[in-house]
Amino acid sequence: MTHGTHRRAIVLVLDSFGIGAGPDAEQFGDAGTDTLGHIAAACARGECEPTQDSTTAPETTRSGPLSLPNLARLGLFHAHHAATGAWADGVTPATELIGAWGHAAEISSGKDTPSGHWELAGVPVRFDWGYFLERNNSFPEALLEALVRDANLPGVLGNCHASGTDIITRLGAEHLASGKPIVYTSADSVFQIAAHEEAFGLERLYALCETARRLLEPYNIGRVIARPFTGDTATGFTRTGNRRDYSIEPPSPTVLQTLHDVGGEVIAIGKIADIYAHCGISRSVKASGHEALMDATLAALEESGDNPAGTLVMTNFVDFDTLYGHRRDVAGYAAALEAFDARLPELLARLKQDDLLILTADHGCDPTWRGTEHTREQVPVLALGGGLPRGPLGARDSFADIGQSLASWLGLPAMDDGTSFLPSCSSGANPQGEC
Numbered sequence: 206m207t208h209g210t211h212r213r214a215i216v217l218v219l220d221s222f223g224i225g226a227g228p229d230a231e232q233f234g235d236a237g238t239d240t241l242g243h244i245a246a247a248c249a250r251g252e253c254e255p256t257q258d259s260t261t262a263p264e265t266t267r268s269g270p271l272s273l274p275n276l277a278r279l280g281l282f283h284a285h286h287a288a289t290g291a292w293a294d295g296v297t298p299a300t301e302l303i304g305a306w307g308h309a310a311e312i313s314s315g316k317d318t319p320s321g322h323w324e325l326a327g328v329p330v331r332f333d334w335g336y337f338l339e340r341n342n343s344f345p346e347a348l349l350e351a352l353v354r355d356a357n358l359p360g361v362l363g364n365c366h367a368s369g370t371d372i373i374t375r376l377g378a379e380h381l382a383s384g385k386p387i388v389y390t391s392a393d394s395v396f397q398i399a400a401h402e403e404a405f406g407l408e409r410l411y412a413l414c415e416t417a418r419r420l421l422e423p424y425n426i427g428r429v430i431a432r433p434f435t436g437d438t439a440t441g442f443t444r445t446g447n448r449r450d451y452s453i454e455p456p457s458p459t460v461l462q463t464l465h466d467v468g469g470e471v472i473a474i475g476k477i478a479d480i481y482a483h484c485g486i487s488r489s490v491k492a493s494g495h496e497a498l499m500d501a502t503l504a505a506l507e508e509s510g511d512n513p514a515g516t517l518v519m520t521n522f523v524d525f526d527t528l529y530g531h532r533r534d535v536a537g538y539a540a541a542l543e544a545f546d547a548r549l550p551e552l553l554a555r556l557k558q559d560d561l562l563i564l565t566a567d568h569g570c571d572p573t574w575r576g577t578e579h580t581r582e583q584v585p586v587l588a589l590g591g592g593l594p595r596g597p598l599g600a601r602d603s604f605a606d607i608g609q610s611l612a613s614w615l616g617l618p619a620m621d622d623g624t625s626f627l628p629s630c631s632s633g634a635n636p637q638g639e640c
């Protein structure tokens with residue numbers, strides 16, 4: 206088969222960065238959500254200013270309207286306008302756009318991280334995940350009994366729906382005293398285990414998660430997540446960067462797998478390898494924090510591009526979701542967006558002729574919304590290169606349009622789902638094609 210030469214695709218997933226409620230948001234109780242729009246509005250109202258008692262995180266020093274000049278040039282605010290019918294408050298949309306921009310709705314049954322990532326890699330989730338719906342005594346007794354027995358535990362704490370930071374504050378001391386790990390869930394298809402990194406042991410926590418992963422097989426649960434933390438009752442408890450996700454495998458080959466199968470290189474940065482259950486990954490680079498994730502992405506761009514079958518560099522920027530979205534920290538989310546935006550010129554400077562860059566998200570997590578859960582939203586599709594003319598990509602019916610476009614650019618067999626937004630002349634299956 207003819208195959209694109211030395212082409213690369215770079216996909217940055219801004220975890221939870223929704224740009225307006227999806228067409229089916231009502232069914233999720235999320236009609237009216239808008240992660241970007243509500244952050245911008247709060248900034249415009251002067252609600253995201255540095256405060257006297259602000260923590261020492263440097264990003265909390267931001268102030269004024271939301272300022273994202275580089276994302277604006279890639280068409281972020283235009284995409285948000287197209288998705289919602291309104292310009293985000295206080296922002297300055299770019300007059301000179303450099304790329305193609307659109308917005309995509311999710312067709313997967315859930316609004317969780319694996320569903321969003323698999324769909325954007327061309328594999329929507331059409332089956333229903335298992336969920337633990339009870340807010341208290343959430344897990345079946347038989348499951349917990351088996352976990353306690355197989356992992357030789359003194360018992361478990363939690364067994365409820367919870368916010369991960371709240372539950373370690375509430376149960377951290379009891380965990381230290383009893384040695385019992387904390388198990389909890391959310392509206393997502395997850396089984397989360399929090400334990401003290403030193404007192405319980407990090408490797409022991411990972412092994413416990415693997416046991417849980419095995420025991421959860423009949424329950425159709427998307428992910429087991431290890432949530433290590435440190436601290437004590439005097440200092441308080443803090444989660445560390447050693448989180449690990451144990452996902453089930455995608456139901457069919459994603460575009461990562463398809464590229465890997467033809468000998469291409471798939472470089473997974475941050476959580477990406479875990480999210481795809483290590484399927485179709487050539488190299489996984491772990492990094493904690495957005496600065497380190499961006500550094501790793503830039504390094505991957507420096508080091509890659511020699512593979513004649515093509516290269517995919519894919520990075521998940523998780524802090525938007527974990528540190529700010531779920532914590533309903535609007536100012537923190539705004540500051541993290543601005544810090545991300547400030548690094549984009551370094552990335553753009555490393556792009557080459559045969560590169561396609563896509564910035565997108567996996568779901569929303571509107572920090573102004575009730576509760577602490579994800580929100581069913583559309584995501585931005587900001588694309589640069591790939592033979593794309595500047596301008597609108599329109600409303601995309603599925604995140605899978607991204608996967609199909611990646612397949613086209615990299616000269617791979619077409620995915621079953623999704624419609625490519627690239628011009629047909631730029632398909633990697635026909636690298637001589639001139640656009």
Ligand SMILES: O=P(O)(O)O[C@H]1O[C@H](CO)[C@@H](O)[C@H]1O
Pocket residue numbers: 318367368369370390391392393394395397432527531577
């Ligand atoms: O509150 P924490 O532990 O961050 O949990 C959140 O993280 C999980 C995975 O994204 C979600 O299901 C959500 O509940």
Ligand SMILES: [Mn+2]
Pocket residue numbers: 220221317318526567568
């Ligand atoms: Mn996510």
Ligand SMILES: [Mn+2]
Pocket residue numbers: 221318526527531570579
């Ligand atoms: Mn999340």
